[in-house]
Amino acid sequence: MRTAAKIRASRLRRRPVLPVTVQPTKADIAIANAITHNTKPAPEAIARALTWGADEKVLLALAAAGWLASRGRSDVLRRAHALFVTIAASLLPHGLKAVFDQTRPDRRTVVGHLHGVSFSGKRNDAFPSGHALHMGALASAAGTLPALPRRAIQTVAVGLSLTRILVLAHWASDVVAGFALGALLERLLRLRTGYPLERSKEDDHANS
DSSP states (O other), X not given: OHHHHHHHHHHHHHSOOOSEEOOOOHHHHHHHHHHHHHOOHHHHHHHHHHGGGGOXXXXXXXXXXXXHHHTTSTTHHXXXXXXXXXXXXXXXXXXXXXXXXXXXXXXXXXXXXXXXOOOOSOTTBOSSOHHHHHHHHHHHHGGGSOHXXXXXXXXXXXXXXXXXXXXXXXXXXXXXXXXHHHHHHHHHHHHHHXXXXXXXXXXXXXXX
16 A cells, blocks of 8 residues: 555656646636637638738738838838747747647537637647737837827737637637737847837827
């Protein structure tokens, strides 16, 4: 008996610390359940199409194209910053998902699939949302723009992030965490790229 107890204790001690399992909150579950029982195939299809707007491959291609097109122009700093941030925002979620495990909500429903929900990505890669991380970085970078384009870009960024909840690819907290991490990442990278830390007040007055 003592030997068996020692073996069990030894196995417990040897359990790997990583990955860390993240559990959804009660609010996460309530939101996912509401979507599961009320969604339809049409809105799910629309949301899946829209969510491509926050996909890392699409954003990397756009950022690279923008940087190449801006070489020699006055806005080269802004485009270079955008490319740098997009690359960093693409790498960070992969590193975090190697540390954290969380089952996606679309793997915990049957009713949802009957209502048009499809499978997204790897089963345990829910935390954090990479799409939302990109959108948080975009919304933060837009903070230096004049009022009208700033508000438009930030509205789109929030909207595209919310599609990840609607298609049950992520829990709501995954999207909030991803968005906040993206904004923080963009702010930190400004110190490296020399991107302006504050928006121009003159631009705000001109567009108000």
